[in-house]
Amino acid sequence: MTRMSSFRKSTLGWLAFALVPLLPVTAFAQGASTPPALEGETCSVTGLMDQIRRGLASRSPAYQRYLRTLLREAAVTLPAAELQAAFEREKDPTMAEHLAAALVARSEREADVGAMQVVAKRALEDRDPAVRSATVRAMRRTGALEKTGDLYERLMRDASPEVRMEAATNLSEDNQFVYAGQLGSATDTAVAAAAASRDPKATAKILGTLNTEKLGAEAASQLQGLLRNDSAEVRQSAALALGGVPAEQMGQARESLVSMYRGERDAGVRKALVRSIAQLGFAGAVPELQRLRGIDPGMAPEIDAWIRALGTGLQEWELILREKQRLQTAP
Incomplete structure (x- = not known):
């Protein structure tokens, strides 16, 4: 790319402009009648990186994002x-x-089809966990999840907690902001990585906001397996994720949740189980919730609020959630 005195109207025009150094003003100060001519200069990786290194000394996050x-x-x-x-x-x-x-x-x-693999390789193999973490962050909110095979399952086994959490954040944000839960293979990849993880916090991070409406059968089975995890945090996030599975997975998911409720002792997990049972059945879940009510007297107010919310006949889950919250906070 060459800088020229005539600014071309192109998609990279603003970039060329940004790279033009400030013109010396001494000639004008000395009374020169015309500005000095711009000389051609070739942009290089080294030159651009030097500019960025200097710019990183700035305390402005906005400027750093710009670079x-x-x-x-x-x-x-x-x-x-x-x-x-x-x-x-x-x-x-x-x-x-x-x-x-x-x-x-x-x-x-699509300027370099192999570039993503170069990045993925270093994310897995660099000796410095800080560099591995940084490289993982570079793939966030991109199409890397679709192009890197079992990368995220392997990252979830990384020895560094920082790397595992960065990978979990990628999976969470990619599914939420890039695919909006509408690409089944992306959802399945996230669940497979969660199942491969031995880090409860990272696993819960993946599943905590996961939209599972396009979940596949194998991934649904893996998710049900996570209901037996030793960590209450993982069991809770898995239970919540199962509440949104597609119609063909609902029957098995509901059976797993109901069966688990009878033996679960953690109050937070039980709340998640009840919520997902309600989400899977809507008004049809009321008889099941009534049967579960007597197992733990401490859960009776929670279950009663769900029964009343489901009894309103609302047909949108977000409206049911809002009504349930209103009922619990009403005087």
Whole structure:
């Protein structure tokens, strides 16, 4: 990419402008009649990285975000081999994240189909957990989940808690903000990673906001298996996730939740179980909830609130949730 005195109207025009250094003003101060001519200058990975290193000293988060965007936008025009080499030799986690994000951007725009695999390999193999974590972050809210095979299952077994949590955050945010729960394979990948995890907090992070309406049969079975996890936090998040499964999975999910309720001792898990039983059955869940009411007297007020909310005949889950909350807070 070459800077020119004539600003071309193109999608990268703003980028070229951003990279133009400030013109010296001494000539004007000395009375020169015309401005100095711009000289051609080739953008390079090294030059751009030097600019970003200097900019990272800024305390402005907005400016730092701008620099990251700048590199991502420039990525498709930079030499692929030079960019990859810079990424592979970079030791600073922040700079490694910037370079990884640039490679991901190349892959996303189909400028380099192998770039995502380069990033995934370092996320798995770098010796420094801080660099592994940074590289994982670079893949967040992108299409990496679809292009990296069993990457996330392997990341959930990483020795570093930080890496595991970054991977869990990716899965949670990708499913929520990139796919909105509408890509079954993405949901299944998240559940498979949760099942592979031995980190309760990371597992709960994955499942906590997971939309399971496109969940596959195998993933549903894995999710039911997590109901037997030793961690109450994992059991609770798995129970909540099962409340949103598709119609073909509802019968088995409901049986698993009801069976688990009878032996569960944790109050938070029991609340999650009751909520999902209500979500799976709507008004049809009332008889089952009535049968469960006597198992734990302490849960009676919670179950009664669900029975009353379901008895209103509302047909949208968000409205039922709101009504249940209103009933519990009403004087």
